[in-house]
Amino acid sequence: MATRSEQLQRLWHQYERENGGIPSSPREVVRWAMAKSLLVAPPVDIVGALAEEMARALREEYRTDANGRRYRVNHSVKITRDGVQTSLWAELETAPHEHMVKAFAERRRQIVGDCLQLKVDVDVYNENHRAPAKPMVQLVLNFEDDIAELQALGGGRAA
Numbered sequence: 675m676a677t678r679s680e681q682l683q684r685l686w687h688q689y690e691r692e693n694g695g696i697p698s699s700p701r702e703v704v705r706w707a708m709a710k711s712l713l714v715a716p717p718v719d720i721v722g723a724l725a726e727e728m729a730r731a732l733r734e735e736y737r738t739d740a741n742g743r744r745y746r747v748n749h750s751v752k753i754t755r756d757g758v759q760t761s762l763w764a765e766l767e768t769a770p771h772e773h774m775v776k777a778f779a780e781r782r783r784q785i786v787g788d789c790l791q792l793k794v795d796v797d798v799y800n801e802n803h804r805a806p807a808k809p810m811v812q813l814v815l816n817f818e819d820d821i822a823e824l825q826a827l828g829g830g831r832a833a
Contacts, residue, residue, distance in 0.1 A: 685712055732763050749777035789815050 676684070689703045707713035732748040739745060750761040751773055764773050793813060800810045821829075 682713075688712075729761065729763070749774060749781075751776045751780060 685707045686700075686703055689698065689706055704713060708715070729750070732750075733746075735747040736744050737747050745766065747765055747767075748763050749766060749769065750763045752759055752761050754760075762773070764770070764777075766774065769777075793815065796811050796813045804810075823829075
């Protein structure tokens with residue numbers, strides 16, 4: 675039996691085939707799939723939906739310190755309780771040190787994972803789209819200059 679993600683991926687690819695592979699939004703594909711009765715709206719878990727909304731809001735909250743640096747207020751750490759993965763959130767100003775160490779390490783692992791996947795994607799694209807008139811997509815994964823440039827331009831400072 676296919677997972678929910680695999681089912682949605684199949685629908686995406688079916689839509690792509692039927693519509694010539696043009697870039698599309700997930701919202702368009704969901705409307706198409708529902709109109710064709712290929713996808714039914716799941717029952718809504720109200721607490722889960724509101725918890726996701728709260729997590730998004732927590733992720734989006736920023737403050738400015740006395741030096742004018744804009745920082746993220748809330749940080750999460752993933753834990754498993756009774757076999758269920760969840761996230762514990764805490765404010766940067768009041769969180770226990772160990773929570774922040776774990777939160778920063780998790781964020782760094784996410785960034786490294788994203789960079790690895792981006793490199794693989796670029797490598798696969800370059801290998802499969804070689805043409806004399808097309809330059810290969812270049813990828814630089816050293817962000818030191820980017821960060822220095824953004825900081826010089828006031829990045830991280832309040833607007």
